[in-house]
Amino acid sequence: MTISIVTLPGDGIGPEVAIQAVHVLQSVADKLGLQNLSIKECLVGGAAIDQLGVPLPEETLKACSEADAIFLGAVGGPKWKDVDVKIRPEQGLLDLRKSLGLFANLRPVTAHASLSSLTPFKIDHLSGLDIMVVRELTGGLYFGKRGRDKNEAYDTCIYTVPEIERIARLAGKLAASRNQNVTSVDKANVLDTSRLWRETVERIFKNEFPDIVLDHIYVDAAAMYLISRPETFDVILTENMFGDILSDEASMLAGSLGLLPSASLGDNGPGLFEPIHGSAPDIAGKGIANPCGAILSIAMMFRHTLNKPEVAKAIEQAVTKTLGSGVLTADLTDVNNAVSTEEFGAAVINAINL
Numbered sequence: 001m002t003i004s005i006v007t008l009p010g011d012g013i014g015p016e017v018a019i020q021a022v023h024v025l026q027s028v029a030d031k032l033g034l035q036n037l038s039i040k041e042c043l044v045g046g047a048a049i050d051q052l053g054v055p056l057p058e059e060t061l062k063a064c065s066e067a068d069a070i071f072l073g074a075v076g077g078p079k080w081k082d083v084d085v086k087i088r089p090e091q092g093l094l095d096l097r098k099s100l101g102l103f104a105n106l107r108p109v110t111a112h113a114s115l116s117s118l119t120p121f122k123i124d125h126l127s128g129l130d131i132m133v134v135r136e137l138t139g140g141l142y143f144g145k146r147g148r149d150k151n152e153a154y155d156t157c158i159y160t161v162p163e164i165e166r167i168a169r170l171a172g173k174l175a176a177s178r179n180q181n182v183t184s185v186d187k188a189n190v191l192d193t194s195r196l197w198r199e200t201v202e203r204i205f206k207n208e209f210p211d212i213v214l215d216h217i218y219v220d221a222a223a224m225y226l227i228s229r230p231e232t233f234d235v236i237l238t239e240n241m242f243g244d245i246l247s248d249e250a251s252m253l254a255g256s257l258g259l260l261p262s263a264s265l266g267d268n269g270p271g272l273f274e275p276i277h278g279s280a281p282d283i284a285g286k287g288i289a290n291p292c293g294a295i296l297s298i299a300m301m302f303r304h305t306l307n308k309p310e311v312a313k314a315i316e317q318a319v320t321k322t323l324g325s326g327v328l329t330a331d332l333t334d335v336n337n338a339v340s341t342e343e344f345g346a347a348v349i350n351a352i353n354l
């Protein structure tokens with residue numbers, strides 16, 4: 001049976017990190033003798049707008065829905081900032097997530113011992129740090145009705161009970177296989193959607209995960225606790241917008257936004273694996289982007305969709321070893337000592353032990 005992977009390099013540094021991720025995927029497939037792996041590249045985002053006038057062409061969506069797994073680099077950039085909102089590059093990514101029912105976005109945050117001195121955090125907050133941000137991905141402000149005229153604009157935040165229940169269950173199951181601790185983050189002191197979120201999460205955990213320790217905290221305090229006591233978090237469960245913001249913040253615990261991967265999963269069908277960062281227009285085209293988040297997203301693909309956790313581990317260990325040996329891109333070291341995106345990718349491939 002063929003394993004079919006669709007890659008969507010996208011825009012800016014997207015293609016630069018995607019090619020390293022694909023090299024890792026191909027190298028692992030060669031090492032394992034997986035001759036049945038097919039990799040097909042499709043257009044998304046600004047690249048698709050430029051060629052076909054829309055950010056998520058029909059053929060891309062079709063290929064993605066028929067694939068076993070999808071990898072995406074990044075979308076967006078200043079070139080497309082003034083296009084109609086309905087066909088912005090970012091809308092292509094949102095439509096892809098929604099069309100494939102990818103309601104759960106897993107964003108693991110781990111600290112690499114070798115990088116802790118490069119972060120502003122004290123070592124005792126980082127050693128053993130292992131947080132899983134579970135971000136609801138197909139609801140909330142991102143998908144509610146929005147509109148604007150000259151002097152007014154609005155975005156609506158809607159959550160339904162089933163949407164909250166399914167993400168809460170997923171977080172509960174994950175916590176059961178980790179440190180039995182879930183922190184649900186909301187703004188229940190102000191928002192009705194957050195009050196519904198809190199009540200629903202509370203009920204699901206009471207009835208279905210009585211052994212998991214569940215806390216609720218407000219998002220403003222959560223932003224602060226992530227800095228003051230990050231080591232106390234295990235699974236952070238939160239809605240779409242809060243998860244977007246908190247995970248970029250949390251990336252600094254690891255050392256750089258370029259380090260974090262993610263997996264976007266639904267009940268069935270293909271998963272979408274993407275670094276959490278964007279197209280980084282400020283460094284695009286220079287060959288200096290950090291491909292770790294992209295490469296680690298391939299590890300997540302092996303763990304969550306391709307059912308090969310040992311391969312995921314081997315890729316993750318190779319990244320840790322590479323970073324530990326001082327091979328660092330420019331976001332993590334001074335320019336004179338930095339390696340290129342390509343050199344980093346090659347070093348990881350060399351370090352994979354399978």
Ligand code: NAD
Pocket residue numbers: 013017073074075076077078090093257258259274275276277278279280281282283288289290291293331
């Ligand atoms: P960004 O994540 O692209 O960049 C923020 C900062 O982090 C920049 O200084 C950038 O140079 C740095 N950075 C990001 N990834 C890096 C990497 N791999 N290596 C080294 N440095 C890295 O966020 P932004 O500048 O706010 O957004 C730029 C564009 O990307 C926008 O159009 C935005 O909508 C889009 N975006 C897309 C995604 C996605 O495709 N999943 C995610 C976030 C932002």
Ligand code: IPM
Pocket residue numbers: 075076090091093094244276278
């Ligand atoms: C991310 C990005 C996207 C989001 C944008 C580009 C739509 O910031 O994947 O984190 O907000 O989900």
Ligand code: MN
Pocket residue numbers: 244245248276
């Ligand atoms: Mn984001």
